[in-house]
Amino acid sequence: MGRNENKWKIVLSLLVATAFILSAASTLATPAGVNTAKKLSIEKVKAGDVKTRDKISQNLPMFVPIKPASEVTPLANSWSIGIINPSASIPPGDYDVTVVIHNLGPGSCCVPPGGITADIYAVNELPPETICCYDMESAWDIYNYMEVQDYDVFPDPNGVIDTWTLSDKRSSSASHSFHCTQFDKYMGNQYDELMVYCLDPTISLKTATGPATFELSYDKWVEGESIDLGGGYVTAMDYLDVYYIFTTDPVPKSVGAGGTWWFGGYIETYVDSTSGWETNTDTIVVPAGTTGIALVFAWTSNPVVEHEGAYIDNVCFKYVPSEKETKIWQGFNQEEKCFDECIPTEYTFPLKWHAEEGDYVITATVDGCGGSATATLNVHVGTVHDIGVTTLSTNSPDVMQDLEITADVCNVGNVGETNVPVKASVSSV
Numbered sequence: 001m002g003r004n005e006n007k008w009k010i011v012l013s014l015l016v017a018t019a020f021i022l023s024a025a026s027t028l029a030t031p032a033g034v035n036t037a038k039k040l041s042i043e044k045v046k047a048g049d050v051k052t053r054d055k056i057s058q059n060l061p062m063f064v065p066i067k068p069a070s071e072v073t074p075l076a077n078s079w080s081i082g083i084i085n086p087s088a089s090i091p092p093g094d095y096d097v098t099v100v101i102h103n104l105g106p107g108s109c110c111v112p113p114g115g116i117t118a119d120i121y122a123v124n125e126l127p128p129e130t131i132c133c134y135d136m137e138s139a140w141d142i143y144n145y146m147e148v149q150d151y152d153v154f155p156d157p158n159g160v161i162d163t164w165t166l167s168d169k170r171s172s173s174a175s176h177s178f179h180c181t182q183f184d185k186y187m188g189n190q191y192d193e194l195m196v197y198c199l200d201p202t203i204s205l206k207t208a209t210g211p212a213t214f215e216l217s218y219d220k221w222v223e224g225e226s227i228d229l230g231g232g233y234v235t236a237m238d239y240l241d242v243y244y245i246f247t248t249d250p251v252p253k254s255v256g257a258g259g260t261w262w263f264g265g266y267i268e269t270y271v272d273s274t275s276g277w278e279t280n281t282d283t284i285v286v287p288a289g290t291t292g293i294a295l296v297f298a299w300t301s302n303p304v305v306e307h308e309g310a311y312i313d314n315v316c317f318k319y320v321p322s323e324k325e326t327k328i329w330q331g332f333n334q335e336e337k338c339f340d341e342c343i344p345t346e347y348t349f350p351l352k353w354h355a356e357e358g359d360y361v362i363t364a365t366v367d368g369c370g371g372s373a374t375a376t377l378n379v380h381v382g383t384v385h386d387i388g389v390t391t392l393s394t395n396s397p398d399v400m401q402d403l404e405i406t407a408d409v410c411n412v413g414n415v416g417e418t419n420v421p422v423k424a425s426v427s428s429v
Contacts, residue, residue, distance in 0.1 A: 075106050075370075076369065076370030076371040077103060077104070077105060077106065077107070077109045077368065077369035077370060077371040078104035078105065078371050078373075079101065079102065079103060079104060079366050079368075079371050079372060079373035080101075080102040080104060080373050081099055081100065081101050081102070081364055081365070081366045081373045081374065081375045082099065082100045082375050083097075083098075083099055083118075083362055083364050083375050083376075083377040084098040084099065084100060084346070085362075085377055085379060087414055088378065088379065088380060089379075089380045089381075089382060089384055089414055090355065090379065090380075090381055090414055091381070091382070091383050091384075091414050091415050092355055092356055092357055092381055092382070092383070093354075093355060094352045094353070094354050094355070095352060095353045095355055096348050096349070096352060096353075097118050097120070097329075097331055097348070097349045097351075097352075097353050097362070097364075098346055098347065098348040098349075099116070099118065099346070099347055099364045099366075099375070100344050100345070100346050100347075101116070101339060101344070101345050101346075101347055101366050102342075102343075102344045102345075103339035103340065103341055103342070103343070103345075104341070104342065105341040105342060106341065107341055107369075108338060108339060108340045108341055109338070109339055109341075109368050109369035110336050110337070110338040110339075110368070111333065111336065111337050111338070111339065111366065111367070111368035111369075112336055112368070113332070113333055113334055113335055113336060114332050114333065115332075115333060115337070115366065115367045115368045116332060116333040116337060116347055116349075116364075116365070116366050116367075117330070117331065117332045117333075117364065117365050117367075118329075118330070118331045118332070118349055118362065118363065118364040118365075119327055119329070119330050119331075119362070119363050119364075120327070120328055120329035120330075120353060120360055120361070120362050121325040121326060121327050121328065121360060121361045121362075121363075122325070122326045122328045122358055122359075122360055123323050123324075123325055123358070123359040123360060123361055124323065124324045124325075124326065125323055126321040126322075126323065126324055128215050128318035128319060128320050128321075129202075129318060129319045129321065130316060130317075130318050131198055131200045131202050131203065131214075131317045131318060131319055132145070132198035132199075132200055132316065132317040133314070133315070133316040133317070134146070134196060134314070134315050134316070135173055135174055135176075135313065135314050136166065136171070136174075136176045136177050136178060136312075136313055136314075137174045137175070137176055142166065145196065145197045145198070145199065146178075146194065146195065146196050146197070147194075147195045147197070147254050147255065147256050148163045148164040148165075148192065148193065148194055148195070149163070149192065149193040149195070149255075149256075150162070150163035150192050151191045151192065151193070152189060152190055152191055152192070160187070162181055162182055162183065162186070162187050162190065162192070163180075163181075163182075163190075163192040164178050164179065164180055164181075164192055164193070164194040164297070164299070165178070165179055165181065165182040166178060166179075167179035167311065169184075169311075170221055170277075170311045171311075171313050172219035172221070172277040172279075172313040172314055173219075173313060173314055176313075177219075177221075177311045177312060177313035178194055178297075178311065178312045178313070179309065179310070179311050180192060180194075180240070180297075180299035180309040180310045180311075181299075181309050184308065185306045185307060185308055185309065186238070186299065186301050186306050186307070186308075186309035187301070187306065188301050188302060188303040188304060188306060189301065189302070189303050190299060190300065190301040191298065191299070191300050191301075192298070192299050193296055193297065193298045193299075194296070194297040194299075194312060195245075195254070195255065195294050195295070195296050195297075196294060196295045196296075196297075196312075196315045197252075197254055197292060197293075197294045198292065198293050198294065198317035199252045199253070199291075199292045200317075202319065203286075203290060203291055203292060203293060203319075204290075204291045206319050207286060207287070207288050207289055207290040207291075208288070208289075209288065210288045211285050211286065211287050211288055212285070212286060212288075212290070212319065213283060213284070213285050213319075213320040214283070214284055214285075214286060214293060214317060214318060214319055214320060215281060215282070215283050215284075215316075215317075215318040215319075215320050216244060216267075216281070216282050216283075216284060216293075216295055216315075216316070216317060216318075217279060217280065217281040217282075217314070217315070217316045217318070218242075218279070218280055218295060218297075218312055218313070218314060218315045218316070219277050219278070219279050219280075219312070219313040219314045220240070220270060220273065220277070220278055220280060220310065220311065220312055220313075221273050221276060221277050221278075221310065221311040222239075222240050222270045222271065222272055222273045222309075222310045222311075223272060223273070223307040223308040223309060223310075224236065224237070224238035224239045224240065224270070224271040224272060224301075224307060224309070224310070225237040225238040225239075225271070225301075225302070225305050225306075225307060226238075226239070226271045226272070234271075236269060236271045237301075237302045237305070238271070238300065238301040238302060238305075238306070238307065238309075239269055239270060239271045239299075239300055240269065240270045240271075240297060240298070240299055240300075240310040241266075241268075241269050241297075241298040241300065242266075242267040242268050242269075242270070242280075242295065242296070242297055242298075243263065243264070243265060243266045243267055243295075243296050243298075244264040244265060244267065244284060244293060244294065244295050244296065245261040245262060245263055245264050245293075245294050245296060246261065246262055246264045246286050246287075246290050246292065246293050246294070247259055247260060247261045247262065247290070247291055247292040248260075248262075248287075248289045248290055248291055249291055249292070250291065251291075252291040252292030254294075259292070261292075261294065264284060264286065264293075265284060267280075267282050268280065268282075270310070277313075279314075283320060293317055295315055295317075297310070297312050325361060328360075329351070329353050331349030331350065331351050332349070333347065333349075334350060339368075355379075355381045356381060357381050357382045357383075358380075358381055358382075359378070359379070359380050359381075360378070360379045360380075360381065361376060361377070361378055361379075362376070362377045362378075362379060363375070363376050363377075383413075383414070383415055384413040384414045384415070385413045385415065385417070386411070386412045386413040387409065387410070387411045387412070387413060387417050387420055388409070388410065388412075389407045389408065389409055389410075389422060390408045390409070390410045391407070391408040392405060392406070392407055392408075392424065393405075393406045393408075394406070403426075405424050405426075407422050407424060409422060
């Protein structure tokens with residue numbers, strides 16, 4: 001009886017499966033040319049197994065939903081823009097401000113009013129601000145902001161301490177300066193440093209938000225020793241090195257007082273002053289957070305042949321502010337302006353620029369169809385006279401006769417020239 005029951009179960013399963021296939025085939029629409037037939041694989045079912053029907057795969061076409069037009073984001077246009085300028089230096093006068101706009105696509109684009117703009121800024125160089133300046137006359141300044149180091153003391157080969165000393169023998173102003181020795185002439189085998197500090201709180205303010213530029217200046221008088229090796233090569237034997245150091249300590253203090261200082265940069269080496277007292281000025285950039293700056297004057301001498309050495313006076317530290325830019329002209333398109341793709345087009349702003357002598361920065365921008373571009377141009381306004389003879393030539397006759405001398409004159413200035421005299425001379429060889 002058990003076998004007969006199994007046979008009936010198999011037959012019943014086949015009937016149910018067949019009914020399901022016919023039902024599915026009658027309700028699913030079959031696209032033309034698509035074969036949906038699938039052969040079912042029927043396995044023998046053992047007693048106690050549960051047989052599930054095979055799945056039918058339909059090769060139906062795939063339908064992709066279309067995004068509504070309101071939700072489609074168009075591609076942004078790419079642009080390039082240039083400012084037309086005949087020269088980096090132009091004479092004063094009234095000028096059109098013209099730009100060349102290149103719509104790189106995709107497609108044409110109409111820029112609304114105000115989408116094309118230009119601004120002109122006058123660049124004003126601000127004078128340096130004095131932070132510290134020492135003329136070597138104030139005992140307070142010398143005691144608080146100057147320090148000397150005698151690195152050859154232990155042991156001193158000369159058996160005597162000798163380093164930088166306040167002197168009244170020479171000075172570039174008033175009556176005192178610092179001399180690299182206490183004697184009339186420096187001693188041999190010396191290495192001594194004079195450190196002049198600027199610890200004013202203004203330095204912290206200027207470097208609070210980023211690096212800052214400072215101007216360092218000093219007067220020097222130098223008589224050292226060098227050896228001429230020939231061929232333009234000179235070896236310094238007794239000389240003055242100058243470099244600067246800086247600190248970021250919250251409360252700046254000198255090296256001798258335990259402050260932490262960092263090497264900033266080398267400035268110059270001097271062996272001799274060619275014309276007595278000379279003023280040297282250098283510009284440095286210190287990092288953000290700098291709280292103090294110092295100039296270091298290091299004197300080095302060899303064992304033989306000594307001279308008067310080096311004197312230092314009028315050491316100054318000045319802050320150099322950034323250039324100030326003041327807007328003096330502004331222009332924009334007052335009507336819609338359309339640009340075809342890949343066709344460079346000039347656009348001249350309605351308002352002319354009255355240019356006066358000075359330095360200027362011109363910026364121009366185009367903004368439309370999701371894209372933008374900006375251009376910048378530096379312009380100097382001033383009259384430049386620059387004219388000269390570039391070549392001389394003659395007619396080179398074969399017989400003795402008068403020669404014609406021709407001069408080619410070129411005007412590379414930015415203004416026209418008239419009644420320019422041109423002279424030529426001939427001499428025998």
